[in-house]
Amino acid sequence: MKIGVPKEIKNNENRVAMTPYGVADLVRLGHVVYIQSGAGSESGFADQDYVQVGGSILPGIEDVYAASDMIVKVKEPIEQEYSLVRPGQIVFTYFHFAADEKLTAAMKNSGAICIAYETVERADFSLPLLLPMSEVAGRAAVQAGARALERPYGGKGVLLGSLPGVKPGKVLVLGGGVVGTSAALTAGGMGADVTICDISIPRMRYLSEILPPNVKTLLSSEHNIRCELPHVDLVIGAVLIAGAKAPKLLTRSMLSLMEPGSVVVDVAIDQGGCFETSRPTSHSNPTYVVDGVLHYCVANIPGAFPRTSTLALTNATLPYVVLLAVKGWKQACREHVDLKKGLNIVEKQIVHLGVARAWNLPCVDVEAVLN
Numbered sequence: 001m002k003i004g005v006p007k008e009i010k011n012n013e014n015r016v017a018m019t020p021y022g023v024a025d026l027v028r029l030g031h032v033v034y035i036q037s038g039a040g041s042e043s044g045f046a047d048q049d050y051v052q053v054g055g056s057i058l059p060g061i062e063d064v065y066a067a068s069d070m071i072v073k074v075k076e077p078i079e080q081e082y083s084l085v086r087p088g089q090i091v092f093t094y095f096h097f098a099a100d101e102k103l104t105a106a107m108k109n110s111g112a113i114c115i116a117y118e119t120v121e122r123a124d125f126s127l128p129l130l131l132p133m134s135e136v137a138g139r140a141a142v143q144a145g146a147r148a149l150e151r152p153y154g155g156k157g158v159l160l161g162s163l164p165g166v167k168p169g170k171v172l173v174l175g176g177g178v179v180g181t182s183a184a185l186t187a188g189g190m191g192a193d194v195t196i197c198d199i200s201i202p203r204m205r206y207l208s209e210i211l212p213p214n215v216k217t218l219l220s221s222e223h224n225i226r227c228e229l230p231h232v233d234l235v236i237g238a239v240l241i242a243g244a245k246a247p248k249l250l251t252r253s254m255l256s257l258m259e260p261g262s263v264v265v266d267v268a269i270d271q272g273g274c275f276e277t278s279r280p281t282s283h284s285n286p287t288y289v290v291d292g293v294l295h296y297c298v299a300n301i302p303g304a305f306p307r308t309s310t311l312a313l314t315n316a317t318l319p320y321v322v323l324l325a326v327k328g329w330k331q332a333c334r335e336h337v338d339l340k341k342g343l344n345i346v347e348k349q350i351v352h353l354g355v356a357r358a359w360n361l362p363c364v365d366v367e368a369v370l371n
């Protein structure tokens with residue numbers, strides 16, 4: 001198969017969909033891989049790194065789309081790419097169709113086979129291609145919060161880590177899923193005094209078994225959160241209710257319980273945020289202050305760490321890319337239910353119920369397109 005990797009052109013997107021190691025694997029299996037010149041540069045990979053393992057460099061994005069049977073990307077195609085997608089071409093990337101009607105219409109009209117990273121789902125309901133980015137975001141949230149706590153950045157001037165004779169900083173993590181667990185592990189590793197809240201008792205039982213002794217679990221309730229706030233330096237919001245807007249666990253009036261210069265990091269901002277006072281910010285201007293409390297609400301946290309995020313993402317996507325290349329999309333999806341769940345649009349037909357419902361469009365049974 002001819003596989004194309006274009007350079008990401010969405011604003012502030014520095015990741016690339018394939019590393020030279022991935023290209024080497026595909027070339028070894030007899031496939032041709034086209035990389036757009038410069039596609040890997042922000043992730044630390046030069047054109048020459050791809051050439052050395054048998055990849056072919058093409059100068060322009062049009063060349064990559066025109067030459068490839070399958071396009072592997074990071075972010076959804078943006079408007080200037082819509083016309084480049086060809087009928088019958090496989091496009092494997094994050095799409096988030098339910099949030100973008102224009103994109104849905106454009107990909108439907110293109111006649112392509114759109115397989116969305118975010119809906120690839122394992123039998124245990126885990127989302128293997130979303131998970132690595134949540135792991136990055138959880139760790140990075142602590143890093144961002146620690147920085148915002150520094151006095152020159154407007155914070156109260158507390159160091160999260162412990163040192164002899166001085167109590168460590170206090171961190172409250174709301175949500176004990178992938179982001180929250182990564183955040184708790186990172187803050188705990190720094191020596192902070194950490195509390196992690198969830199509504200699921202089995203999840204908290206698991207967390208209390210795996211997390212270090214300086215991380216405690218607490219049932220998530222308004223009362224419990226209110227009791228914690230006066231003593232906390234950093235709050236990390238990491239809750240998710242699948243398919244719904246995030247619940248507001250921290251209201252504006254609750255901010256007054258916190259000391260001035262405290263920090264709140266709302267990782268759930270991409271689902272509307274779990275603090276009442278959250279609004280999306282960018283990497284170039286990440287924080288703002290409400291009632292003396294610093295807010296960090298960047299919606300694409302992994303974008304700031306392209307070298308790490310590219311490796312974490314491609315580690316997860318490569319096995320699926322190999323399956324698609326070796327077996328073709330129909331056979332690969334017939335044999336692998338997790339990949340089948342990634343099918344969103346197939347040759348002008350919507351085959352994912354969530355996407356169809358979002359835009360009130362008919363949904364075709366996915367089995368019908370696999371025959």
Ligand SMILES: NC(=O)c1ccc[n+]([C@@H]2O[C@H](COP(=O)([O-])OP(=O)(O)OC[C@H]3O[C@@H](n4cnc5c(N)ncnc54)[C@H](O)[C@@H]3O)[C@@H](O)[C@H]2O)c1
Nearest residue numbers: 134137175176177178179198199220239240268299300301
């Ligand atoms: N900003 C970014 O760059 C970025 C990056 C990755 C993920 N995210 C977002 O982070 C959020 C969390 O993602 P995740 O992968 O950890 O999800 P997850 O499903 O693994 O975990 C969510 C957790 O929230 C818990 N929860 C639900 N309601 C709660 C409540 N009222 N109180 C406490 N806990 C509650 C759930 O029980 C679950 O354990 C999502 O909104 C995701 O989109 C943002």
